[in-house]
Amino acid sequence: MVTIRPVDLKVQPAPYQIRYNVLQKVVKTLEKFEATSGNAGSRAMELEGNVARKSGSSQSYRFNSSVLLRDLIKTKGKLEEIEAPGVRAVNKRSGSRETMARSNAIKLLGKVLIEKSVLAANGYNTGAADLNSNPDRTLDLLTNSDHNYISCIRCNTKFDKLQILSPATCRFHVQRKRYNRETREGEYVCCGETTSSTSFLALGCKTMPHHVFRAETFEEMATISVFRDTSYIDGDHNVLALDCEMAFTSLGYEMIRLTIVDFFTSKIVFDSIVQPFGQVIDLNSEFSGVHAIEKSESMTFDKMLSQVLCKNMINANSVLIGHGMENDLNVLRLIHKKIIDTAILYPRGKFKSSLKDLAFEVVSKRIQNGEHDSSEDAIATMCVLKAKLGIPLHQTVWS
Ligand SMILES: [Zn+2]
Ligand SMILES: [Zn+2]
Known part of the structure; x- marks a missing residue:
């Protein structure tokens, strides 16, 4: 009986635990569809190993392994149909010389x-x-000062839209936050700062001299151009x-x-x-x-x-x-x-x-x-x- 564990590679595309979890899912999927005659473990190790070998980063490993699992489910574990995990069957069709009217x-x-x-x-x-035929409402949007105070979509500071060109300090993260399963914390994709960090950089890794906004409603948009x-x-x-x-x-x-x-x-x-x-x-x-x-x-x-x-x-x-x-x-x-x-x-x-x-x-x-x-x-x-x-x-x- 072979021990089911990720095959060793010189360069590991993802942490051992993540690879191990993927491997277990592959085994379970193969067993569920009874796709192999009792050797689900070694077949799973082979499939997961292939995915790990062709993945250059943990991100691509995550992506490729999810494609593998999806393909396994789609083909009900019929392995012969998955010659190259991650390359969809549709590519074969579109790569051919056939034409369409x-x-x-x-x-x-x-x-x-x-x-x-x-x-x-x-x-x-x-x-x-x-939207374009309500001049009163449009005028209201342009002149009513309540509408001028809005939140910056980058740093969330309230500011006066009419003063947008006056210098301000807008500190923000360039990319979104994502959850890191290993550290169990929110982490900004742009700079790696975490939500619990007390560093000054946690407030944002980029600073710009103005806040920014975008019109939320069609009426607002129509005030600039109909x-x-x-x-x-x-x-x-x-x-x-x-x-x-x-x-x-x-x-x-x-x-x-x-x-x-x-x-x-x-x-x-x-x-x-x-x-x-x-x-x-x-x-x-x-x-x-x-x-x-x-x-x-x-x-x-x-x-x-x-x-x-x-x-x-x-x-x-x-x-x-x-x-x-x-x-x-x-x-x-x-x-x-x-x-x-x-x-x-x-x-x-x-x-x-x-x-x-x-x-x-x-x-x-x-x-x-x-x-x-x-x-x-x-x-x-x-x-x-x-x-x-x-x-x-x-x-x-x-x-
Ligand atoms: Zn950042
Ligand atoms: Zn701002």
Whole structure:
């Protein structure tokens, strides 16, 4: 009888206890499906060992082992179907030379269009309220001083929105907090400071001279620029993936780059830096990838809209694809009906999935390792959708 324990490796991708727990889960799963004739232990050690060997960090180990367990459950422990844990069966299909008719792809996409009520529940403006025709309310929002005191979304300090450009001290953590199972404490991903730390750095690892905010309601958003309903624009039945990068300005959270990619040709059909209405406070360069907004290399918001809202780009008939696209459409101030959102379609348990995880999981694409790139994100979103629906990934000519 072999002792069931993680195989020794020169470089351990994860602590022994974590590997041991994964191994036990693999054994239990194999036994549950009676997938092996009594040698579940050694088969589990082999499978877990493979995962550990190909994982370069504890994060990738966690990811790869969860994929292994998921695949085991999906195939009811039929090991021969899991030749490479972490590489989905769908990749085999999309990697082949087969092609699909455009009409078939459109049919498949039609089946995953998100319903209006679901869009509304996920923060999309579906045009339910008449947002642009309430001048009194808009005036109230602009002049009522109660609305001017808001909490900074980075450091939670209350501040006067109208004084946002006066110097302040905003201390915050760049990334979110996560729970560390080993230390049983909250830990900031950015700098490793813990919630119980008494160090000065626990208050935040970055300091900026201004607080920041983002408009919470469609009414507030409409005070900066009105929403436009695309149903009034006639045009081609096209399919487009889009992604925006945003920055903090004196007027809140605004779009600074827009990229639109054609679903069928994978060609970038629009990509431009866009000037925000407010004064820039933070370009979020480490995420947005935008380091400067030069007048000569950018366009105004209105010029951008006049170029993208048209017969052969975004119109009433367009199917728009994005990941968590409510953010993009809200900064674009667009109300659109035909939407496919991969964050809604492919959630992670009760949470929204991140595009980074989804792209890696579904199409083995590594994105957002450094700065975000809206063209890369738009393409990754499209690839995820194609792979999930069985639409050939690399087909660029359609009949
Ligand atoms: Zn930090
Ligand atoms: Zn702040």
